[in-house]
Amino acid sequence: MSELLTKEEMKAYRVQGFSCAGCAKTFENNVKKLHGVEEAEVNFGASKVYVKGKITIEELEKAGSFENLKVRDEKDQKVAHEPFWKQKENIKVYISALLLLVSWFLGKQLGEEHFLPTIGYATSILIGGYTLFIKGLRNLSRLQFDMNTLMTIAIIGAAIIGEWLEGATVVILFAISEALERYSMDKARQSIESLMDIAPKQALIRRGNQEVSIHVDDIQIGDLMIVKPGQKLAMDGTVLKGTSTLNQAAITGESIPVIKTVNDEVFAGTLNEEGLLEVSVTKRAEDTTLSKIIHLVEEAQAERAPSQAFVDKFAKYYTPAIVILAMFIAVIPPLFIGGDWSSWVYQGLAVLVVGCPCALVVSTPVAVVTAIGNAAKNGVLIKGGIYLEETGNLKSIAFDKTGTITKGIPAVTDIVTYSGNEDELMTITAAIEKGSQHPLSSAIIRLAEEKGLLFNDVFMDEFQSITGKGVKAKINNKIYYVGSLSLFRELHGQIKSNQKEKLSQLQTAGKTVMILGTETEILAFIAVADEIRASSKTVISKLNHLGVDTVMLTGDNRQTANAIGQQIGVADVKADLLPEDKLTFIKELQGKHQHVAMVGDGINDAPALAASTVGIAMGGAGTDTALETADVALMSDDLNKLPYTIQLSRKALTIIKQNITFSLGIKALALWLVVPGWLTLWIAIFADMGATLLVTLNSLRLLRIKEK
Structure with missing residues (x-):
């Protein structure tokens, strides 16, 4: 469904036996025509069908009988797959291949003109190509040209011109190609199916x-x-x-x-x-979080990547064009330049076979399914092929500071005393801050609790908040103040030079300093900072090495922000930002780099996350919002998975480009062989099957990419 939310009203079933995206589309159309079905959609990547209406599993399997599909309720236990070599779809290939070998042997003994080898080849073609012919002839009657149509015309044509051996060979090699494609798609899907087995039932x-x-x-x-x-x-x-x-x-x-x-x-x-x-x-x-991960990853596989949309559109025009080209090759030379009909018809049939778009059609979906599955197993949720590709194209990443670069939990880092005992001063400060609403007060109270200070027993009165500057209260008949430098400048005028120097030193290190004092003297500096995550510096270094510009966005003052930015090594720091300023800056970055990601916690900075090319949320395991709203969710609450995600996406992008280029290149090369008349059905089927197999194996290399 275009609107995934409508799937709440639909019943989900798992389907076993899809060999290609075209077969999935045929199954979807068949299900839509069933009595009682209001709406249906097939997710080929996840191997699922969603149905709205009254329907039985038997009826669904009947709709998929053309491909011998098996259907089960989504909640049913996963059925064990038969070994690849035992699958029913492959048994006909064994029989067909055996008949071909026997017929070839008989041809050598009795001569190729003898009727027995011909009968053997014909039987081999019928057994091996039975389902292919049904699909191909049905499509031909509707003027739908796909790989089944092309292969059906080519094989029947080969039989008509007496090329029985090559026709039978093409049937078997095509069946092997389909079986290997089915096997590789199952292999890619297993990365998701294995997630379903993680939690006990x-x-x-x-x-x-x-x-x-x-x-x-x-x-x-x-x-x-x-x-x-x-x-x-x-x-x-x-x-x-x-x-x-x-x-x-x-x-x-x-x-x-x-x-x-x-x-x-x-x-x-x-x-x-x-x-x-x-x-x-x-x-x-x-x-559960695991159920949501599985659901979202399966839906992600249904989201087409931009390159896949290009391939599908290209194949729509490419296949009919191949049929027309093959017809011209078969007819024009004999009619206008006196060519031999048999030879040129043979060349035309070979063009039909080599023109099959199998490799091109699988070039993208296998890579996308494999990459998204690998990412999910490594704690990264990528919400679709489009985000996989966009992540691979990223030129710049903006990080929200609090809770992303830092832990988001302020902590006391330094206590500098000028008069009195440190514990006594901390007890007084904690007692006063207990009544404060200042966000950093929690750091002081937490430290006092860890030290076992009895600040709750301190009697305090005349508590007053001094807006924007601090607080004051009376303890033991003495007025104490806790606040900023500006508050104490008002109280004392100028502060001592050594204190001013220490204050500047702490602020330059990226710390916020709270001052405890009276109307006449400063008693202590308490420096508080939001601790930088241990992984931040390493992750930023890896991203810079990958050629990604890194920017830190924060509402902190510039001095504090620059200190943190220098520690972790980001290329740029933007400070004193309100949420709307972050949104504006993301748009500026997009104007400069086009492909920009924003990394946050999935709750705050929502406008900036939404406006970025890819919104990346951290801590998805504990935040439903992050799972639902982010384009990419890092399930753990740290950034270590980010360089891995970029590398995986870039590799997926490279492999998709390789697959498309190779599958089109091998076709073009084979078609050039028509000019000297060298193209044969043997070369054609090996070019088609070989390209499909290599493209699939190339995609499965994405399973090997791990976090470094």
């Missing part, structure tokens, strides 16, 4: 005094799930009791286990490594 639930194993579909929000060491979590939830380390690689791509304790969020599909956990279930099975 049963969970141990405590209801009352009983612990029972319950299927995930029957578990309710609020149920208490018991997770023993070595078990995987079946549901998302919040830890009520226990402490353990969880391996979250399946969700976030992080290989290092994370410590989880009371009130922490945990996800289905993660592995409990050590302790016993009691978890309160917070989401139904279909709403």
Whole structure:
């Protein structure tokens, strides 16, 4: 569906046996014609069909009988695939190939003119090409020209002019080509199907005094799930009791286990490594983070990449053009230059075979499905082929500072005292800041709690907020002030030179300084900073090495922003920005670079994320908003996956271009062989099958790209 939300009203089924995008389209059209069906759409990449209306699985399988498709309910357990060599579709190839070999041997013994080899070849053609002919003749009657139509005309034509051996060989090689294409698409889809097996289908639930194993579909929000060491979590939830380390690689791509304790969020599909956990279930099975990842990745595979749209449009005109070209080659030379009919008809049939757009049609979707699947397994959710390509084209990335470059949690970094005991001064500051609304007050209170200071016992009165400058309060009959430099300039006039120098030094290091003092003296400087993520400097360095311009956007003052920018190595820093200023700057960057990404937390800076070419959200595992709104979501709460995502996207873009160039180039080269009359059906089918196979194998190389 163009509007994915309408799929909520539709029933989803998984389909097994798709060999090509064309077959998926035929199946979709067949389903739409079924009685009781209001709407239907096939997602070829995910191998699913969505149906609105009353329908049975038997009716769906009947609609897919032309390809021997198997259909099952989306929620049914995955059926084990038969080994490739045992699949029914391939058995006819074995029989056909055996008949071809026997007929060829008989031809050598009895002579090619003998009727027995001819009967053998004809039988081989019928068995191996039965489904091909049905599809091809049906399309021909509707004047629909696809690869099945081209192959049907070529094989029947070869039989008519007496080239039985080559006709039978073409049938078998085409069947092998289709089987390999089906195998490679299944291989690409397995990266997504493997995600479905991550979370268990049963969970141990405590209801009352009983612990029972319950299927995930029957578990309710609020149920208490018991997770023993070595078990995987079946549901998302919040830890009520226990402490353990969880391996979250399946969700976030992080290989290092994370410590989880009371009130922490945990996800289905993660592995409990050590302790016993009691978890309160917070989401139904279909709403877990893992389920959303699988759903969004499958939908992403249905979104066509720009190059795929080009290929589909090109193939629409290319295939009929090949039919016309083949007809001219077969007819014009005999009619106008006295050519031999048999030879030129043969050349025309060879052009039909070499003109099959198999390699061209699969050049993009296999690469897109493989890349998106690989990314999902490594903790990166790419929402479609268009974003895969756009990420590969990125020239500049803008980072929101707070919560992206930094942890988003302010912390006290320095305490410089000028009078009195440090702990006493921190106790007074924390007692005053307890009543403050200043965003940095939490850092002071947190440090006081860590030190075990009894600031809650301090009696304080006459608390007053001094707008934009700080706060004051009376403690032990003495008025204390906590605030900015401007507040103390008002109180004291000029501050001492050594204090001024220290203040400047702390601010230059990117820290915000809060001053504690009285009406007559400064008692302490307390420097607070939003800690830079350990990965930020490394990630920025990797991106700069990849030739991507990096910019940091922040609402902080320029001095603090420049200090952080220098530490991490970004090429440019934009400070003192309001949210609307960030949006304006993103548009300016797009005017300069065209392809620009914005990295944020998926909640703040929404306008800038939406305006960028690619909106990249961090911490998707814990934020539904990030999963739903971002074009690319990094499931872990750090930037380490960003260089990997750029490299994967660039490699996918390169492979797609290679595939398109190679598939068209091999066709052009084979067609040139018509000029000296060297093109044969053998060369034609090997050019077509070889190109398809090489293009597919080239795409599967994307499975090997890992984070460095």
